[in-house]
Amino acid sequence: MLTDGSVVTVRAVGPRDLGELERLHSALSAEDRYLRFFGAASDTSVERFLRRLVEPGGAAVLALGAFAGERLVGVGHFEVVVPDVAEVAFLVEHARHARGVATLLLEHLAAAARRRGVRAFVAEVLAENAAMLRVFRDSGLPYEARLDGPSYQVKLSLDAGEPYYAEVSDRERVADTASLRRVLCPSSVAVVGASHRVSAVGHAVLRNLVEGGFTGTVHAVNRRGGEVCGLPASRSVADLPSAPDLAVLCVPAEQVPGVAEDCGRLGVRGLLVISAGITGRPAITDGLVGAVRRWGMRLVGPNSLGVANSDPGVRLDATFSAAGHPAGEVGLATQSGGVAIAVLERLAPLGLGTSTMVSTGDKYDVSGNDMLLWWERDDRTRIGVLYLESFGNPRKFAWLARRFCRRKPLVVLRSGASPVAQQAALSHTAAAVTPSSTREALLRQTGAIGVDDLDELVAVLASLSWQALPDGPRVAVVSNAGGLGVLTADACARAGLEFAALDRSAAELTTLLPDQASARNPVDTTAAVDAGTFGRAVEVVLHDPAVDAVIVPLLRTAVGDPLPGLVEAVTRARAAGCATPVLAVRAGQQESVTSLAVGEHRIPVFTDASLAARALADVTTHARWLARPQGVVPDLAHVDVPAARELVDAALTQLPSGGGWLDPRQVQDLLAAFGLPVVPSTVCTSEEDALAAFRAVSGSAALKVRADGVLHKARAGGVVLGIATVAELRAAWARLAAEFGARFRGAVLQPVVEPGRELLVGVYREAAFGPVVVLGLGGTDAELIADRSRRLVPLTDRDAHDMLHELRAAPHLVGPHADRPVDADAVVDVLLRAARMAELLPGVVEMDLNPVIVTDRGAQVPDARVRVEPREPDDPLIRRLRL
Template identity: 30%
Template sequence: MGYVPPPTPQHGLEEGPVLLKDGRTALLRRATPKDKPLFVEFLSRLSPETLRMRFFSPISPEKAAELLLSARPDEEKVTLIVLAGDPPRIVATGEYVRGKGEDKAEVAFLVDEAYQGKGLGTLLLERLALIAAKRGVRLFQAFTLAENQKMLSVFQESGFQVEAHREGGEVEVRFPILMEERAAERFEWREKVSTIASLHPFFFPRGVAVVGASRDPESIGYRVLEHLVLGRFQGPVFPVNEAIGPGGTVGPLLAYPNLESLPLPVDLAVIAVPKERVASALRAAGRRGVRAAIVLTTGFSPQEGAELSELARRHGMRLLGPGSLGLVHTHPEVRLAAGLVPLPKAGGLAISSQSGTLGRAVMAYAEGMGLGVSAFVSLGAKADVSSNDLLQFWEEDERTGLILLYLESFGNPRRFSRLARRIGKKKPILAVHPSRDPLVRALFAQAGVIRANSLEEAFDVAALLASGKLPRNERVRLIANASGPSNLALEALKEGGLSVEVVDLGSTAKGEDYEKAVAEALSSEAGTVFLLHVPMGFASGEEALRPLFQAQGGEKLLMACVMGEAGIRARVQGEIPLYRFPESAAIALARAWGYARWRAEPLHFPDFPDLQVERARKLLEGPLAEGELLKAFGLPLGEGEGLHLKLRAEPHPLFGPVLTLLLPTPLGDQPLGQRLSPLTEKDAEELLGPLKAAGVDPGPYREILLRLSRLLEELPEVERVDLELKGPRIAQYALRLRNR
């Protein structure tokens, strides 16, 4: 049984936007004494029965508010509230209270009747458990009336190991809150269900309103309508423009002066109005019950974008943009092109792009390659909907087999890593990031994301993965009629860790020679058959490729390179990717093989039964005893023999704790590699790869890395650690704590 890293919420653990089970939006934050009027208003809305279930006897709203807001030291009590609506109102609250120095706490919740059954009790329990565990609490207990089945079910379905004891009309519930696999899976499942529900109105809207629709064929509003109509959207489309009088039209569509006057339900609003009118359009959409909004308008600062997101959230909406190019969904029952991109050919590739203009070019490139698209989303400023949201939606989308992300920035890279690790075990994730930051490379490597250096390279790999097949093993049968191009492919394949058997047909190879070579390759143990053809006048490209196309449908991965042909660098024909250059084909195969190896290995965060986490927490309460703190995590102190190394752990504002391995030299410390905490066994092995390459056994060092990573995860108060290793022992050390 391994260590289970605590889940990472998309936004703040104690404050930030949250999603209800039905996809509606709300805000979570800590309660303060200034919230008393909000508490009284909340409690006044509740029925006497609901108040009795929480407080066990009749109580006035004012008295109940005083109890819930009673002052206690921060380490002894945490009270969270969930707010929704405009103006915001409390719809749920939860708290835990513990005695000074105790490792158990009493937890309780209260949810507005109108919001019960929407997952708020579970959400509050999860957040309180994560907060409490970071502060040394190990056990939750709760007391509830036996008739309060809704609250009991929240505990029973939480994923924690719950014990319930009934005495008279009351039930005492107790459970440890240390994160185990089942509880972590429930957290991830709840967040995924809520996220998918919140995105459903974007991808499956019952109706679409175009706010800012225009009769001018050159306007954005007109082009959005055009794409919806020409794409044959399977639902009603409503142009909205207050300047068009009653009974007016935009093209063949009847126009409406405002959203309130629409005759049918509308889930999605595409907003294409001047910047100063966007906020009022969002408010109108919220009043109309719109669940999703795409803001095409550009020119918003990050702060202005955040204000739009907050406005949408208060009305229960998700927001795509601002500055989005729109969204397309090729599902045959939807056929949605909601924005400035026409509906493409349907297929299994899902694309997300932060850059709108680049997104259009990407779509055109995919079409030229013959790659079909399941969905395309232009994120724009990412004020709300992000690539992390889309990953969870596409994880469960049966039509999506491959995900391509163009990322310019990360909102929550730790959350991205956790999602990518889970989703990448089911579907390949390709990513292009313009930065050459080694931390981005480390993030992708640890998360199993296939990193491409350019969009061209990404599409080379996409062409290979479009069939849904991966290399079954490292063996490649390379069939070629030209030694020069064959050598180029061979070197690139070897660098990618593949074992290659070259079948040189010679420059005079004819169609029957290719047929024989392909037949032999199909019966070999090679997992991939790579055919490379240079026109020499003895066999045409069609003749060379014919046996490969005839072999489609089998278990082996088939690919080809035909040099000398004009056109796009890579394209897909049937299930076979065709390349113009041998190096690009070979690099694509190497990337796919690296992903296949990662996917086949289990994600294992090792646990160490000798860890003294509670002792370490106690040590942090007094003067810093660095050596004792390291010993509590089983880190070996003392002089040793062997290679002299340095190991540094320091925080990054986005990526969290970063571990860097360094080799001291007369010219200064030479970095050997970096990885992001928490480390799996595989991550530790890869960080120690340079040692293995130099003939040094990395085994004794692996446990030091894993134990240090665990220290960083368990003790967020530790800001920086510097270790000097003499062999597999720590000869010198220095620690720094936050705010000390």
Template identity: 40%
Template sequence: MDSNPVKASKPTNPLDGVFKPRSVAVIGASRREGSIGHKIFTNLLDSSFRGPVIPVNPKADAISGVKTYSSVLDIPEPVDLAVIVVPAETVLPMVEGCGRKGVKAVIVISAGFAESGVEGIELQEKLTLICRHYGMKLVGPNCMGVMNTDPSVNLNATFSHVFPPQGKIAMATDSGALGLVILEYASNLGIGLSNFASVGNRADVSSNDLLEYWRDDPGTSAIMLYLEAFGNPKNFIRLARSISPNKPIIALKSGRSSAGSRAAASHTGALATVDVAVDALFAQGGILRVDNLERLFDVADILSRQPIPRGSRVAVLTNGGGPGALTADACAAAGLELPSLAEKTLQGLKALLPARASLGNPIDITDVGAPEYQGALRLLAADNNIDAVIVIFIPPVFACPEDVAAVIREMEPEFRRRGKPLLASFMGKRGCVPGTIMPPGAAGVPSFSFPEAAVYALARARDYGLIRNQPAGRLVNLPGIDRGKARRIVESAGDGWLPAKSVFALLTAYGIKSMALRFAEDLDAAIGAAEDIGYPVALKLDSATIVHKTEVGGVALDIGSSEELRAAYHRMLGRLAAVGRAAEVRGVTVQKMAGEGVELIAGITRDETFGPLILFGLGGIYTELFEDRTLRIQPLTDKDAQEMVRSVRAFKLLEGFRGEPPADVPAVEELLLRLSAMAEDLPRIKELDLNPIRAFTAGKSYTVVDARILIE
């Protein structure tokens, strides 16, 4: 590196050099049509970029009529952004020259870096060091570039053949190839973008950096993400939480199919799959997760064009009974309501529509024209029983689709004034494509080929409204934790499963309530412990290697006398001897029977990407069969704990199912917060299971019946 570099002047935002450059140099610009260097250079010219576009190519005098330079250092004027399209082995000297020139940011399109093996990883590390030395932001390498549709910039620094219309949606993608498809799809549907970025290998600029930039960008009102991996999940959550109350984030994460590949010894570890951890990350960040590209755009489209629905009450206006019924089914599945219309609305519809019309909800207005659609929409806009309207139109022979579309566009401002989203489904026609029935324009009514897609998008917009209105969570300082005692227990333990006595002592140190437990090395000690505790008791084997005790007959419940305990003890040891595992037994534990309650599971597991994860769900022997569980990334806020308890199907049992009294939900929430504190304080805990936990009736707390902790 040069010992006296020319430092780039610091922009208002570090990424302004990427998205708002005053000048762009294309290093590797080419006269050869079909080459990436030619395409990027001509795209910059064709998009009417507002500053100079300067080609750098030592083998050409001019490209597309623009004078070339042999080196970026030969360019007489300042350069804000350099787009580099040269072979990987020549990238470093080009970037070095950019640093000496004082370039603010570089986009390295070239492949052949970390994605290509060990040598590529080393090359990428050197590239990153050069950029950091000169204070340049780096997008890529191995990416397709960036866009800014703001008319004051008009930047198309990509090799895409389309430049989408200006809009309010910012888009980031980890995949350059997919980026090409995304841009074409958006352009075909008339969905406008504010910014687009393909981050490639993310050597410097990552999705987190883009989130931070778009959080403060007045031209962006919604953010779309296509993610293949995460950098810093905790920073991702922090940023998303700061953005989602004001701007929706919609994300598509690839890799669902590998979700079950994670090996684990505990129930918690087995249930904490990668995909479930991603769900946890998005839930904590207030991010809307979708499962395909079409839905990614559908949800972003409605959130960028329409008001956020104030509730779940939907009116469906259709000229066909079949589509109306399908829409009603889709609404029920998505948690949207089809309420009764206000009496004034019903009377107005009765006066407006023919007698054959159905005035329920869905409203089947039958074979009428645009004036009747307009009148019905005016009534629905004023109906306080309705939060949103979906209009379905099947083009009949005697009605003009363009006239109905014009009516919908005309009524949209009235719906917007009242804070109600308005969506359309012109059956068989998709999107706001120029020349079709719903062209893009000021009205901005999203249109879908089929009503089920409209319902899905509306339901996710409703979900965002709930997210936006939720209070922020807070970290809770819990009393009754003896961290010194807990550290001594863990520090004195070797790697492996903690003995039962140490497990329950650790729980007590964190104020986690558990059944009294006595350890016994032999039968006589077990009988003595049972008599001290009082029958009935539970007898369980204690082993460093046998984790799932029930699978080997290592648990006996409701033992009511010393004779029953003696028989259970010999039966247990006999089974283990028969399979050659008697030597793995350290002894047994004796516990008082817990009593009736809802069986739950809670636990901790550590993931290489996400760090400590906290699990909660239905417990007992059916834990992995039903997989009724949820996860959050540690640390938990009080809001996280509340959402965890309420997000599982077992919450119906905690509420009081079929006449049963409700359980002590606040105590269960506090248990999760105490587990989060334990995960924070004791990083040697690799996996922890509390299973089952018995949740008792309101005011009577809970107790941990069985627990195991793996130390590493």
């Protein structure tokens, strides 16, 4: 998408595009021709130049064109001039200047160049060509420009990092929101298939548009004509008086491609396909996708419930929902129309509603990522909600969600985790990675709040809407029923909340409450206190600095009702500036969540203490994520990426076509290229080799078998430690040779490492999510103990720190109570280097550093396995539509 929201196709130009190239260049103004060719280039030289662009140039030359339909509106190309450096140039149709064509081409050229091993672009730009200089300067790539006579010599580094992707994401947001205005804020809508039958979907959509008070123009299209919902119906799209911003297709699946083509030809740029039965039928799917691509339309669906926007200036309800769309501050995007209806029906009784709702359906184009871009700058959206059954581009989602969550909360309703056949696990790392565990790592990394059901979703939305975020995890429970208070305390413990020590409040509570009451947390006021006393007890706890949130389970009894006291207490506390969150629990109420008015404020009231605790824990986790440092992807010293790439490429030429495991020498060299603390090893194919290597070892040595089919050497009995003499080495060699027989292929000899904690650091490339980094307890019992933390790449220093502290064993490894503390910085460094390898070397599909032996003075890697496959580098954040 360009900055104005229009869509172009970016692809390599070839011989069939020569005519369009000639047309583009012949239409140049004199000024544009001068800026492009540094003078009055002859027609012959221009023709020769154009023919070179369309000729196959291998890896050294690439020309990309931006096409609006079949019309070429811009071209960019690079040509390698010296190893790792290519010269780049651009030309854009004058009418398309300042719409981001050159910038978009630069992004795609840079990604393609990186795949070819190019590390930098150079360009010569005339000093008066301010627009082109601005494209380079604002790209986000490291930029140098030196004035040399009448022109600037420009150099761009292609080693993209966080600043570059931030700029790309900002540009995508501008373009994406511009294109989505036709879908979410249309000035006119046409319903194609607006049936006369009241029970038909097309009739329902048109009725909702009309009765919902849409502020724009509504058109009906029905092949029989007549009148539908009080509107005259055109017989076809072609008969419409003008092109609507949004066309809603409610026609049989077989008719969708033809109608989509008619819409594109008329000038429609937003398409909402309600029709189902398209996915899984290639001819229909290809026809729809082809029309959308050809005419540059944005597509919601197919198989969509519709879209809605409650903005008073729009009032769009292009759905067939009967639930209505009450206005509110929740942005909702869901693949399931049924889930959307269920959420809307649950929000309405609470006085909550949506700013925008998009049912993405089969998600051919517009997705949750698009809605994150829209909601991020939409002042009417305060909270985002996503229901995703699949992730189309998880790494882009991770980037966008992390940025979104810094501004607004994001709640993700997890889909059900049905049993999934797991890939054959060839390492401890692979065994530790599952789709559900990766999804949880993704949510944790981005700051999104993951919920498991509609009750929890509504509970979290109520808490976020009506309460401030807690400052920490310390909760106090105040109840007029001791048993209910204890059950609530148990629920808080299960949810991972901490209990506040009421040292400051205890004396005042003891004075205030009867003798049989409990002033300790959970506070039991007893049922005998009146509402005013109960309220004062709540107020005392609210003002205690050791309390971050208060849960108040209460019961109405024949003696009295504590609820008015709670209302008065919270009212006074809010008036005094106390924003500590309050959640109430009233067992027996029919709804899982209701609200209680407290002056100008509201507090959520739950029927179940467990639900209240889960909701509080969810928002507390989000608050903690917000409060922590954001972290950076640091520059790492002693990393030789070219050498590592060369090693992987060389190994792939020697391995079978599908790749395989690197040999120990290659593993050692690869880890060393990324600065990982690998223990020096020598591959020995004979006893004489082992003896020669042993003489170079100071101290004792370890001998590790190399045998066919042996993946975990220690478990197979293939490791001999503490070899101090030649005789012991000979005996160890003989034992391994005898034990493994025909499978024996030699051994690896290395110095014995100082004992320490054994950890596992691994990488596994998950099919949908890309590289996943795993940390856990290591050694032979790595899978048995199963204490793991996971993150996706790119990994920040904060992510790595959190991974270590998430382990259940963390208190025994780091911190004041660790019995044998480890060097936390060394663990973080190993994690960052392993993640960087996975990020920069797509051919590394699996890596097992097990064990990583960590002491209080550093870390060492005595054993590792690396599996490689032939894979093209991919840029998951490059701007492209899903279609």
